[in-house]
Amino acid sequence: MNVEILCIGSELLHGDIVNTNARYISKKLAEIAIDVHYQTVVGDNTDRIKKAFGIGFSRADIVICTGGLGPTQDDITKEALAEYFGVEMVYDEGSYEHVKNIYMRFRRDFPQNNMRQTYFPKGSIIMDNPNGTANGCIYRGKDSEDNYKIGILLPGPPKEMEPMMDLKVIPYLKQFSNWVVYGEKLVVTNIGESAAEEMVLDIIKKQTNPTIATFASAGKVVFRITAKAESKEKCIELIEPVMEELIKRFGKDNAYLVDSGNVEDKVSQLLLENSLTISLAESLTGGLVSSKLISYPGISKSYLQGFVTYSNESKIKSLNVKEETIEKYGAVSEETAKEMAYGAAEISGSDIAVSTTGIAGPDGGSKEKPVGLAYVCVYFEGRYEVKKIHSSGARETVRERAAVAALDLVRSCIEKK
Amino acid sequence: MNVEILCIGSELLHGDIVNTNARYISKKLAEIAIDVHYQTVVGDNTDRIKKAFGIGFSRADIVICTGGLGPTQDDITKEALAEYFGVEMVYDEGSYEHVKNIYMRFRRDFPQNNMRQTYFPKGSIIMDNPNGTANGCIYRGKDSEDNYKIGILLPGPPKEMEPMMDLKVIPYLKQFSNWVVYGEKLVVTNIGESAAEEMVLDIIKKQTNPTIATFASAGKVVFRITAKAESKEKCIELIEPVMEELIKRFGKDNAYLVDSGNVEDKVSQLLLENSLTISLAESLTGGLVSSKLISYPGISKSYLQGFVTYSNESKIKSLNVKEETIEKYGAVSEETAKEMAYGAAEISGSDIAVSTTGIAGPDGGSKEKPVGLAYVCVYFEGRYEVKKIHSSGARETVRERAAVAALDLVRSCIEKK
Numbered sequence: 001m002n003v004e005i006l007c008i009g010s011e012l013l014h015g016d017i018v019n020t021n022a023r024y025i026s027k028k029l030a031e032i033a034i035d036v037h038y039q040t041v042v043g044d045n046t047d048r049i050k051k052a053f054g055i056g057f058s059r060a061d062i063v064i065c066t067g068g069l070g071p072t073q074d075d076i077t078k079e080a081l082a083e084y085f086g087v088e089m090v091y092d093e094g095s096y097e098h099v100k101n102i103y104m105r106f107r108r109d110f111p112q113n114n115m116r117q118t119y120f121p122k123g124s125i126i127m128d129n130p131n132g133t134a135n136g137c138i139y140r141g142k143d144s145e146d147n148y149k150i151g152i153l154l155p156g157p158p159k160e161m162e163p164m165m166d167l168k169v170i171p172y173l174k175q176f177s178n179w180v181v182y183g184e185k186l187v188v189t190n191i192g193e194s195a196a197e198e199m200v201l202d203i204i205k206k207q208t209n210p211t212i213a214t215f216a217s218a219g220k221v222v223f224r225i226t227a228k229a230e231s232k233e234k235c236i237e238l239i240e241p242v243m244e245e246l247i248k249r250f251g252k253d254n255a256y257l258v259d260s261g262n263v264e265d266k267v268s269q270l271l272l273e274n275s276l277t278i279s280l281a282e283s284l285t286g287g288l289v290s291s292k293l294i295s296y297p298g299i300s301k302s303y304l305q306g307f308v309t310y311s312n313e314s315k316i317k318s319l320n321v322k323e324e325t326i327e328k329y330g331a332v333s334e335e336t337a338k339e340m341a342y343g344a345a346e347i348s349g350s351d352i353a354v355s356t357t358g359i360a361g362p363d364g365g366s367k368e369k370p371v372g373l374a375y376v377c378v379y380f381e382g383r384y385e386v387k388k389i390h391s392s393g394a395r396e397t398v399r400e401r402a403a404v405a406a407l408d409l410v411r412s413c414i415e416k417k
Numbered sequence: 418m419n420v421e422i423l424c425i426g427s428e429l430l431h432g433d434i435v436n437t438n439a440r441y442i443s444k445k446l447a448e449i450a451i452d453v454h455y456q457t458v459v460g461d462n463t464d465r466i467k468k469a470f471g472i473g474f475s476r477a478d479i480v481i482c483t484g485g486l487g488p489t490q491d492d493i494t495k496e497a498l499a500e501y502f503g504v505e506m507v508y509d510e511g512s513y514e515h516v517k518n519i520y521m522r523f524r525r526d527f528p529q530n531n532m533r534q535t536y537f538p539k540g541s542i543i544m545d546n547p548n549g550t551a552n553g554c555i556y557r558g559k560d561s562e563d564n565y566k567i568g569i570l571l572p573g574p575p576k577e578m579e580p581m582m583d584l585k586v587i588p589y590l591k592q593f594s595n596w597v598v599y600g601e602k603l604v605v606t607n608i609g610e611s612a613a614e615e616m617v618l619d620i621i622k623k624q625t626n627p628t629i630a631t632f633a634s635a636g637k638v639v640f641r642i643t644a645k646a647e648s649k650e651k652c653i654e655l656i657e658p659v660m661e662e663l664i665k666r667f668g669k670d671n672a673y674l675v676d677s678g679n680v681e682d683k684v685s686q687l688l689l690e691n692s693l694t695i696s697l698a699e700s701l702t703g704g705l706v707s708s709k710l711i712s713y714p715g716i717s718k719s720y721l722q723g724f725v726t727y728s729n730e731s732k733i734k735s736l737n738v739k740e741e742t743i744e745k746y747g748a749v750s751e752e753t754a755k756e757m758a759y760g761a762a763e764i765s766g767s768d769i770a771v772s773t774t775g776i777a778g779p780d781g782g783s784k785e786k787p788v789g790l791a792y793v794c795v796y797f798e799g800r801y802e803v804k805k806i807h808s809s810g811a812r813e814t815v816r817e818r819a820a821v822a823a824l825d826l827v828r829s830c831i832e833k834k
Contacts, residue, residue, distance in 0.1 A: 013453045015444025016630060016641075019436050022458070027432025036430045037465060039458035041439070048454060055472060213433060224433075280704075280725065287699070287707030290725045294703030297779060297812065305735060306725025308697065308707045314722035314765060318735075348731060362714060395714060 001176045002035040004060035006052055008067035008077060009156055010043040021066045021154075021161055028165055033179035033228055034062075044074040053084045057149050064169070067156030069134035071114040078137070081151045082121035085141040089119040092126055095135045102133050121151075127168040132160040138172060182235035183210075183226035185261040186246055189219065189408045190254045196221045199249050203242065210239050212246075215261075218397050219404030222261040253412055263407045268296035270414045271352075278410070279348035280306040281319055281340035283331065284358035284374055288403045305348040309340065319343030332357050332369055334386050337377035345379050352380045352413070354406050360395045372398050376406040378413045385413050418593045419452040421477035423469055425484035425494060426573055427460040438483045438571075438578055445582055450596035450645055451479075461491040470501045474566050481586070484573030486551035488531045495554070498568045499538035502558040506536040509543055512552045519550050538568075544585040549577040555589060599652035600627075600643035602678040603663055606636065606825045607671045613638045616666050620659065627656050629663075632678075635814050636821030639678040670829055680824045685713035687831045688769075695827070696765035697723040698736055698757035700748065701775035701791055705820045722765040726757065736760030749774050749786050751803050754794035762796050769797045769830070771823050777812045789815050793823040795830045802830050 005022050012019050022039045029036055037060060042052045049068065056063040068077030082089050096118040100110050117133055120126060124137035134155040143149050152169055154161045188196050193216035197204070200223075204212045210227035225242055227235035247255045258266045271278055280290050290306040293299055307318055312331055315321040321339040329335040337355050345353035358374025365371035372391040377384060387409055391401045422439050429436050439456040446453055454477060459469045466485065473480040485494030499506050513535040517527050534550055537543060541554035551572040560566050569586055571578045605613050610633035614621070617640075621629045627644035642659055644652035664672045675683045688695055697707050707723040710716055724735050729748055732738040738756040746752040754772050762770035775791025782788035789808040794801055804826055808818045 011630070012440075013443055013456065014447045015440045015442070015453075016632070018440045019456075023429075023432045023435045025432070026430055030431045036432075037460065037462075038469075039430065039436075039456075041456035043454065045454075051476075052455075059468075213428065215433070282704070282723075285708070286711030286720075287697075287704030287723055287725065288711075290704030291702070291708050291816075294705075294725075294727065294816075295813065300727055303703075303727045305728065305731035306704055306723070307735075308704065308711075308723025308725070310711065310717055310720045311722065318722060318724075318764070347735070396712065399708075399712075 001061050002037050003029055003062045003064055004056040005036060005039045006056050006063055006065040007039070007041045007156075008044065008049060008065065009041070012041045013043045020158055021156070024158065024162055025064055025066070025165060028170055029173070031181050032170060032174055032177045033181045034173060034177050044068065046076050046080070049076060050080045050083065053080050053151075057084065057143055057151075061148075062150040062152065062173075064152045064154065066154045066161055069117070069136065069153060069155050071111070071116050071133070075116065077153055078120060081139060081153060084151070085121065085139060085143075085149075087122045087139075087141065090122045092118055092120050092135075094128075095120070095126060098128065098135060099133045125172075127154075127164050129155060129160055129164060131163060132157060134160065136164050136168070138169070178230065179228050180230065180232055180235060181226060181228045182232050182239070183224050184239055184243065185258055186223040186225065186243065186255055187258050187261060187263060187266065188221045188223065188250050188255045189263070189404070191221065191250060193221050196223075196250065200246055203245060203249075207242065210235075210242055212242070218391075218393075218400035219402075219408070220263060224261075253415070256411070262292075263404055263411065264292040265296055267407050267411050267414075268293060268299050268302070270411060271302040272298065274414060274417075275302075276352055276414065277302055277304050277348075277350040279304050279344040279350035279353045281344035281353060281355040282306065282308050283310055283315065283340070283356060284360055285356040285399050285403045285406065286310060288399055289354065289356060289406050292403060292407065304350045305344070307340075307344055307347075315340060319347070330369065332359055332373060332375065334375050334377070334388070337375040337386060338379070338384050341377045341379035341384070352378065352410060354378045354410050356402050356406050358389070358398065358402055360398045362395065374398065374402040374405075376402055376409055378406075378409045380413045381417070385409055418478050419454050420446055420479045420481055421473040422453060422456040423473050423480055423482040424456070424458045424573075425461065425466060425482065426458070427462075429458045430460045437575055438573070441575065441579055442481055442483070442582060445587055446590070448598050449587060449591055449594045450598045451590060451594050461485065463493050463497070466493060467497045467500065470497050470568075474501065474560055474568075478565075479567040479569065479590075481569045481571065483571045483578055486534065486553065486570060486572050488528070488533050488550070492533065494570055495537060498556060498570060501568070502538065502556060502560075502566075504539045504556075504558065507539045509535055509537050509552075511545075512537070512543060515545065515552060516550045542589075544571075544581050546572060546577055546581060548580060549574060551577065553581050553585070555586070595647065596645050597647065597649055597652060598643060598645050599649050599656070600641050601656055601660065602675055603640040603642065603660060603667075603672055604675050604678060604680060604683065605638045605640065605667050605672045606680070606821070608638065608667060610638050613640075613667065617663055620662060620666075624659065627652075627659055629659070635808075635810075635817035636819075636825070637680060641678075670832070673828070679709075680821055680828065681709040682713055684824050684828050684831075685710060685716050685719070687828060688719040689715065691831060691834075692719075693769055693831065694719050694721050694765075694767040695769045695771070696721045696761040696767035698761040698770060698772040699723065699725050700727055700732065700757070700773060701777055702773040702816050702820045702823065703727060705816055706771065706773060706823050709820060709824065721767045722761070724757075724761055724764075732757060736764070747786065749776055749790060749792065751792050751794070751805070754792040754803060755796070755801050758794045758796035758801070769795065769827060771795050771827050773819050773823050775806070775815065775819055777815045779812065791815065791819040791822075793819060793826055795823075795826045797830045798834070802826055
């Protein structure tokens with residue numbers, strides 16, 4: 001069984017939006033071990049949509065299609081599918097009620113052109129859409145060479161498509177797969193992408209189940225170890241020895257498991273598990289560390305306070321950084337970073353404080369202190385831990401890298417305790 | 418002339434990454450008015466890549482392909498292109514020097530399998546890759562029916578692909594287009610997506626050049642008005658009257674032009690133009706407003722200080738919010754929002770201060786104050802402006818909507834001055 005994903009929408013061909021639907025569907029299918037061989041995008045053009053269905057079914061058993069289920073004349077996905085299988089379109093009372101109820105909720109009459117949304121290829125399984133007017137459908141039928149093919153039609157907006165994929169399509173498709181795919185993520189910090197890959201290249205190469213994939217972003221490398229087996233438990237059995245070996249190679253202080261692959265989630269878990277409170281003093285990162293941490297549900301128990309002290313004055317006034325320190329060493333220095341962290345801890349009364357200071361660019365750099373230079377500092381149990389970072393790249397990259405480094409330093413300090 | 422974009426990479430089919438390459442290329446082609454009819458994604462599979470080239474060239478004049486230019490046996494894009502056109506692969510001395518230099522920089526020997534990266538379909542235009550080992554190429558030749566077709570091969574990593582697209586491919590393709598496409602963005606706030614669209618539906622429907630496209634995200638709707646003409650000046654002439662009419666319909670206080678479509682950029686421009694300083698008091702948004710503002714280069718002249726006061730204590734201690742106010746009205750109230758903004762302005766000495774307070778969820782809501790309730794407040798020239806917001810949706814949506822509302826309120830207050 002293999003799938004082609006067909007996304008319909010001119011806005012994708014114009015580059016107005018990124019195709020997150022194809023990614024979402026691919027990911028969900030990977031989890032139940034159903035292969036995707038092609039993804040195709042086509043615009044709102046009747047002739048090309050029909051051709052795309054033909055090509056899709058010629059090379060895949062299942063075509064999952066998003067978009068083109070709306071009420072306008074452009075929305076011809078269902079008709080194209082019916083034509084491919086040579087079946088007629090039939091009226092569905094349930095879909096009529098569904099659309100009517102949505103319009104009644106807004107006290108509007110049922111618009112005549114919405115009748116299109118109540119017709120489906122005869123013999124379809126209709127999938128309810130609690131988040132919009134367009135119901136989806138699954139049609140299974142034979143192609144001209146007498147092979148069974150399945151067409152699955154989903155609405156285009158992600159907030160409508162994703163629940164329908166999760167709640168209807170995946171349970172339906174599970175009958176075609178006897179496998180479970182399960183993965184775990186290892187976050188590696190303090191080691192560059194190439195170096196990290198090289199350290200474990202022999203393991204990556206010799207693995208077939210589990211497989212190991214690498215994703216690098218500012219300040220970290222994420223290794224995803226994925227196994228395929230009859231059950232999740234069997235998958236974990238396959239993953240464990242490989243994971244252990246990877247952690248051994250990178251060192252425990254540089255490598256750790258996080259479901260999401262996000263350092264802020266690891267830090268939040270550690271803070272909450274250890275009942276530690278935290279405060280932040282951000283210059284360079286301007287609230288970025290704070291907004292990452294605060295995205296973790298329940299973190300309000302641990303997060304006391306953040307200071308975004310972009311100007312020298314605010315560092316002095318709000319964090320009690322000494323004027324002489326800034327004059328002597330500069331705002332971007334180990335010394336200022338330390339006083340910022342200390343100030344935040346003292347003022348907020350938090351157990352841990354973390355600070356960032358640096359030069360994001362594009363201007364403001366000098367020979368001694370170039371754009372991309374940053375210091376992050378953690379103050380914890382009377383001790384300072386400072387890390388100096390040199391980043392290249394755009395303003396956003398410099399800030400992101402410093403934010404990840406600051407969070408990772410908090411993690412490391414708590415774990416070393 | 419029309420293009421098919423062919424992206425090669427199993428990581429796309431597994432849903433590991435989103436296909437930003439297809440979007441980037443589509444967008445760049447739209448700017449020079451070259452149509453894209455299909456985007457296809459295929460894995461690292463020789464047979465399927467060859468078939469995808471065949472289908473691509475059967476329905477497009479130009480196939481632009483990303484990925485598969487690496488040194489491994491899986492990387493067969495160039496070979497597949499050469500096979501399609503029936504030409505041989507030839508050695509390119511320049512590419513050899515290029516790869517060798519990169520390895521020398523890291524004091525390593527030229528690895529034998531990298532020789533693959535020095536061979537190209539005979540007659541190609543080679544495109545240098547300053548950001549990686551894989552050079553790209555453009556090949557123009559005749560298909561089996563004697564039609565001219567063009568194959569363009571680009572590396573897969575975006576940081577290598579994007580500059581090559583901008584600096585080599587776009588200048589090359591311009592010869593096939595006599596048109597310029599230019600667009601402007603109108604940000605609309607305070608009006609919901611459906612309502613906003615309905616207010617101008619007649620204009621959208623009757624327009625063919627310029628066209629109007631709508632994009633909604635938390636707290637705002639962006640209208641992009643795009644014209645196609647012989648020059649940018651002609652495009653602007655076409656756009657202006659439509660833009661004026663749209664602004665008239667929405668009202669000047671709710672609609673404004675921003676290149677990026679980001680409210681924070683408009684606010685930053687207004688702050689800098691009017692030499693106004695700002696400070697922030699964020700509870701609900703936890704640094705999000707701050708990190709948005711700080712992404713604007715040069716904003717350090719205006720941004721004085723931010724307070725992330727998540728706990729009641731920190732609101733009282735750092736922003737001088739009265740304990741009685743929180744006791745009487747609650748932390749999520751108009752009164753607390755006002756005192757937060759006032760405190761930030763007073764402590765930082767800024768001209769403007771903005772505050773946010775609310776309930777992000779998933780827990781913490783009550784009947785009177787449900788999850789999604791938020792207040793944003795601006796204090797400016799001795800006056801308060803407060804906005805109450807009800808958001809539905811996930812934690813991130815609630816925070817994003819409040820952040821956009823806070824920034825938009827700053828904009829409105831400065832403009833009304």
